[in-house]
Amino acid sequence: MIRNIIFDFGCVLVDLDKQRCVEAFRKIGAESISAYVDECRQEDLFHDLETGKTGIGEFCDEVRRKAPACTADNDTICNAWNSLLGGIPKRRIEKLVSLKERYRLFVLSNTNPIHWKKAADEYFPMDGMNVDNYFEKVFLSYRMHLIKPDTEIFIRTLAEAGIKAEETLFIDDSAANCRAAATLGISTMHVTCGDEWLDKI
Template identity: 55%
Template sequence: MKNKNIRNLVFDFGTVLVGLDKNRCIAAFDSIGANEMSGYVDECRQEDLFHELEVGRIGVPEFCDEVRRKSPRCNAADEKIAWAWGELLTGIPREKLRRIVELKEQYRIFLLSNTNVIHWQRSVEEFFHFGSLGINDFFEHIFLSYEMGMVKPDREIFIKMLNDAGIKAGETLFIDDSAANCAAAESVGIRTMHDPEGLLWIEEL
C-alpha cells in the first residue's frame, strides 16, 4: 500500500506484532490451580478483571487478588499469576522487527495498544530486541491503554493519540487486526489497514 500522503504508521500490538496463544495461557493458569480463568481468557470479555487491568483501573496486586478470589484452588504468588497471564504472548518474529526498522526510514512510527502492565513489561524485557536495538528504537511514541485510561475502539483514544503525537489523521495509517478498532480510527479520519493475521502489513507497506 504505497501512498505518498501517508507520513505516519500506527501499529497495534497483539497479533499485528506479537503472537498470541490462548491455549498456552489457559494451560498456564490451569497449572497454578486457576482453572476458572479459562473462560475469561478464551472470551476476552470487556467487562472482566482482564479489562480492568488493561484500562488501568487496577494494578497487578489487585488483579492477582481477584484471580485467587475467583479460583478457590489457586494459592499461587503474584509472580506466578503474572507469569500465567504473560504466557498469552509468544514473541515477535524478527522479520517484523526488521521491517519496522526499515519503515522508520520512510515514516514516523507509533504504537497504540490495548495492553496491560504484565504483558508490556514482559514484551519490553523479552521481545523487543533486534541486534543492539531496544524498545525505544522502534517507535517514536508508545501509547498504552493502561497508561492512558482508555481503550480501543473508543474514538477518544485515537483523538488523544493524534493530539499527543502532533500528527494529522489524514496523513496516518493505522494497522490493527480488529475491524471494530479500524472502524473507530476511520471515524476520526485515520486511514486503516485491517490485518487479521498480522502479516499483510509486512508485504503491503
C-alpha cells in the same frame, strides 16, 4: 500521503497463543480465569488492568478471589498471563527498522503492564536496539485510562503525537477498532495475523 503508521500490539506485532495461556491458568488452579481467556472476555479484572484501574497486585488478588483453588503467588500468575504472548518474529522487527526510514512510527494498544513489560524486556530488543528505537512514542491503554474502540483514545494519540489523521495509517486486528479510527479520517488496515501487513506497506 501517509507519513505516520500506528501499530496495534497483539496479533500485529506480537503473536498470541490463547490455548497455551488457557492451559497455564488451569495448571495453577485458576480454571475460571482460563475461561475468560478461552472466550476472549475482557470484562472485570482484565478490563480493569488494561484501563489502569487496578495494578498488578490487585489483578493477582482478584485472580485468587475468582479462583479459590488458585494459591499461586503473584509471579506465577503473571507468568501464566504472559504465556499468552508468543514473541515477535525477527522479520517484523527488521520491517520496523526499514519503515522508520520513511515513516513516523507509533504503537497504540489495549494492553496491560504485565504483557508490555514482558515484550519490552524480551521481545523488542534486537542488535542493541529496544522498543524506543523503533517507535517515537507508545500509547498504551493502561497508561491512558482509555481503551479502543473509544474514539477518544485515537484523538488523544493524534494530539500527543502531533500528527494529522489524514496522514496516518492505523493497523489493527480488530475491525471495530479500525472503524472507530476511520471515523476520524485515519486510514486503516485490518489484518488477521501478524505477518499480513509486512508486504502491504
